[in-house]
Amino acid sequence: AERWGVVSRVVGTGEGEVVKEALAMAETIAAKGRIATQVGKESVKSAYELSLADGLRFERRLFHSLFATQDQKEGMSAFSEKRKPRFSNL
Incomplete structure (x- = not known):
């Protein structure tokens, strides 16, 4: 399998x-960052209820919402500085 x-x-x-x-x-x-993990889980769960087009729109909306979080900024900084992120879940 x-x-x-x-x-x-x-x-x-x-x-x-x-x-x-x-x-x-x-x-x-x-x-991992708690907020991004929750958003990912919500996106996967919605896949059973939405059409592909609606699911992609929903996923895009969730993705864009993450840019308003402090964790997104921390994740990007950690990546560019080649260090582990210190997520605050905010």
Whole structure:
């Protein structure tokens, strides 16, 4: 399934491996900016309810709204300065 692109990752079958992998993934997501993560989740959830054209408009609106946040400015600064961002969730 992984080779065919049906799944993005295959986790071992040993006891607790799925939970370990889920926690590692949760840590990775938690390290990202909270506002951008919430907006991304909202965009994905809307995909089930909107047409492609409406979904793209919705995504664009959400994307543009992020430019009003302090975290966007921090993320861009951190990227250009080649450092880890310090998100404030504002």
